Amino acid sequence: GAGVSQSPRYKVAKRGQDVALRCDPISGHVSLFWYQQALGQGPEFLTYFQNEAQLDKSGLPSDRFFAERPEGSVSTLKIQRTQQEDSAVYLCASRTGTNANTQYFGPGTRLTVL
Amino acid sequence: DAKTTQPPSMDCAEGRAANLPCNHSTISGNEYVYWYRQIHSQGPQYIIHGLKNNETNEMASLIITEDRKSSTLILPHATLRDTAVYYCIVRSTGNQFYFGTGTSLTVIP
Numbered sequence: 001g002a003g004v005s006q007s008p009r010y011k012v013a014k015r016g017q018d019v020a021l022r023c024d025p026i027s028g029h030v031s032l033f034w035y036q037q038a039l040g041q042g043p044e045f046l047t048y049f050q051n052e053a054q055l056d057k058s059g060l061p062s063d064r065f066f067a068e069r070p071e072g073s074v075s076t077l078k079i080q081r082t083q084q085e086d087s088a089v090y091l092c093a094s095r096t097g098t099n100a101n102t103q104y105f106g107p108g109t110r111l112t113v114l
Numbered sequence: 115d116a117k118t119t120q121p122p123s124m125d126c127a128e129g130r131a132a133n134l135p136c137n138h139s140t141i142s143g144n145e146y147v148y149w150y151r152q153i154h155s156q157g158p159q160y161i162i163h164g165l166k167n168n169e170t171n172e173m174a175s176l177i178i179t180e181d182r183k184s185s186t187l188i189l190p191h192a193t194l195r196d197t198a199v200y201y202c203i204v205r206s207t208g209n210q211f212y213f214g215t216g217t218s219l220t221v222i223p
Contacts, residue, residue, distance in 0.1 A: 004157070033210065042201060042213030043158065056209060091157050101146060103211060105157035 004106035006092050012112045013082045021077045021109045025094030032075050035091040043091050082113045118202045123218045132189040134217050136202030139183045148203040149187045192221045
């Protein structure tokens with residue numbers, strides 16, 4: 001079946017622009033996660049949704065980062081007024097439910113801020 | 115969640131077993147050991163997980179010591195396509211994964 005998909009795969013933005021990154025989780029998966037991966041580092045947690053509720057946003061680095069999942073399926077990560085330090089790969093993952101552990105990851109969106 | 119320690123890099127000859135170690139000395143009783151790998155420019159791929167018993171699936175085997183303070187991921191017959199960064203993650207029933215920097219495995223022809 002279809003896995004987690006993300007779009008766009010690559011995004012180049014000028015400093016100060018707003019960007020929106022999309023995640024389509026595996027159908028029926030209740031939980032959705034966003035991670036940020038800097039070059040040469042492991043992924044770092046940003047935020048977590050259970051259905052449409054954002055239950056944990058402790059990893060969002062600043063108030064320029066905003067995530068939503070209004071209908072409990074597709075999620076969008078928005079970054080306002082992008083800065084060069086926002087350049088990274090943004091990964092989305094989903095899992096079946098709140099008690100399940102295994103997360104399934106998408107291919108990521110590589111964001112480059114010039 | 116318990117922290118993990120992995121060697122930064124390892125080499126393995128093609129066709130031989132790759133044994134990737136992970137230390138997790140502060141693991142608690144309800145924390146699982148997970149292994150993921152990340153091939154260049156792809157998202158992390160689930161490999162295997164376990165609590166205290168050894169586990170095997172079509173990709174790998176996971177050996178967890180009796181005291182659960184360390185584990186080893188075994189790829190029985192490494193191929194060039196197994197070249198990747200391997201992450202050992204220890205977590206409870208919480209939500210986020212803490213990845214660390216992993217082990218970069220290079221399979222040599």
